[in-house]
Amino acid sequence: MQVLTFHTPERVPAGDAPAAAVVIDVLRATTTMAWALHNGAEAIQAFADLADLEAAAAAWPADRRLRAGERGGARLEGFDLGNSPLAVTPDTVAGRRLFMSTTNGTRSLDRVRGAGLLLAMALVNRTAVARRLLAAAPAEVWVVGSGWEGAFSLEDTLAAGALVAALIELGAGDLAVLAGNDETCAAHALWQQWQHAPEQALRLASHGQRLIRLGDHDADFACCSAVDSLTVVPQQAEPGVLRAA
Numbered sequence: 001m002q003v004l005t006f007h008t009p010e011r012v013p014a015g016d017a018p019a020a021a022v023v024i025d026v027l028r029a030t031t032t033m034a035w036a037l038h039n040g041a042e043a044i045q046a047f048a049d050l051a052d053l054e055a056a057a058a059a060w061p062a063d064r065r066l067r068a069g070e071r072g073g074a075r076l077e078g079f080d081l082g083n084s085p086l087a088v089t090p091d092t093v094a095g096r097r098l099f100m101s102t103t104n105g106t107r108s109l110d111r112v113r114g115a116g117l118l119l120a121m122a123l124v125n126r127t128a129v130a131r132r133l134l135a136a137a138p139a140e141v142w143v144v145g146s147g148w149e150g151a152f153s154l155e156d157t158l159a160a161g162a163l164v165a166a167l168i169e170l171g172a173g174d175l176a177v178l179a180g181n182d183e184t185c186a187a188h189a190l191w192q193q194w195q196h197a198p199e200q201a202l203r204l205a206s207h208g209q210r211l212i213r214l215g216d217h218d219a220d221f222a223c224c225s226a227v228d229s230l231t232v233v234p235q236q237a238e239p240g241v242l243r244a245a
């Protein structure tokens with residue numbers, strides 16, 4: 001299985017959809033999605049566009065929906081939730097669908113929604129995602145970091161490297177996974193550097209610094225850097241809708 005890494009959704013080639021894609025937004029969209037599904041949310045419906053989100057949410061029973069999301073790290077006005085993985089507790093989300101839009105993560109999902117197999121990954125579920133990929137065994141997988149408004153982000157490429165390391169550890173073969181894609185080799189090297197201190201990397205990252213400026217996010221950093229703390233795999237079940245797999 002060859003891994004092609006794209007640091008941002010903007011770098012994903014237009015045209016053909018891949019057989020398999022993994023979208024990463026460690027801080028914090030895909031971490032929050034994984035926790036919400038782990039805690040019993042019925043599904044996550046992801047939107048790049050807020051008007052589309054409002055229309056779809058309005059058509060859903062009020063007692064079984066939550067609007068969740070942020071722009072620039074701050075909760076969207078009038079929404080039930082922001083984008084913290086700590087807020088998606090079982091009491092809040094069980095049995096409900098989250099209609100979700102975030103600055104970068106939901107745009108990344110939208111970019112590869114045509115993939116045959118589409119998974120959402122963060123550090124919290126990287127080994128579970130690696131196992132799912134190995135079971136599906138696509139010849140090629142596109143790993144898409146969300147970045148920040150078109151720019152590289154340390155934490156998403158770090159997580160891409162963590163996924164690559166897990167694939168190799170689980171027997172995918174290092175040459176098969178790495179060869180021929182410089183971004184994948186660089187992501188793997190980044191993980192070798194930070195694997196014993198992922199929270200430190202998240203705090204140093206430009207978006208980590210943005211969250212620190214916005215206020216106390218200590219618990220978010222601890223949660224988002226807890227490697228392999230979950231076994232849930234958010235998987236696209238219909239366009240834009242992710243369910244636990």
Ligand code: 3SL
Pocket residue numbers: 025027028029030070072073074083102103104105106146
């Ligand atoms: O960019 C995104 O999609 C968000 O995850 C950003 S934040 O961590 O919620 O600010």
